[in-house]
Amino acid sequence: MEHWRRAPLSLRSYVALNVTASLVLAVLRFPVGLIGVSIALLFAYILLRQSRIAWFLAIASQVIAAPTYITGHYPWIYFVWIGVDLILLLAPETRRFFSRESAEATAG
Numbered sequence: 324m325e326h327w328r329r330a331p332l333s334l335r336s337y338v339a340l341n342v343t344a345s346l347v348l349a350v351l352r353f354p355v356g357l358i359g360v361s362i363a364l365l366f367a368y369i370l371l372r373q374s375r376i377a378w379f380l381a382i383a384s385q386v387i388a389a390p391t392y393i394t395g396h397y398p399w400i401y402f403v404w405i406g407v408d409l410i411l412l413l414a415p416e417t418r419r420f421f422s423r424e425s426a427e428a429t430a431g
Contacts (some may be wrong), residue, residue, distance in 0.1 A: 326372055327371060330371050331416035333414035334370065340411070341366075345363035345364075346360055366381075378412065381408075385409050385412070
């Protein structure tokens with residue numbers, strides 16, 4: 324719980340949005356969706372532990388997903404979701420949370 328309180332609001336919003344979305348998909352695509360929930364929860368835990376690698380992977384996954392949604396003719400809501408995710412991940416307080424200085428200060 325300490326990691327949740329220490330994380331900035333933008334990161335907590337990102338985690339809440341994506342865990343909620345994975346739960347909705349789990350209900351719609353049971354039992355395959357349960358794997359997605361497990362992965363989303365594990366990834367959220369790692370992000371909240373201030374892992375810069377996980378943060379970079381989250382940003383990269385959004386950037387890689389955008390052209391896939393364009394070429395796959397997905398509904399427009401996917402573009403909104405990617406945009407919101409990127410805004411939350413690249414918000415100044417989130418960037419400060421994952422900065423080297425911040426990670427070093429909380430590690431030691």
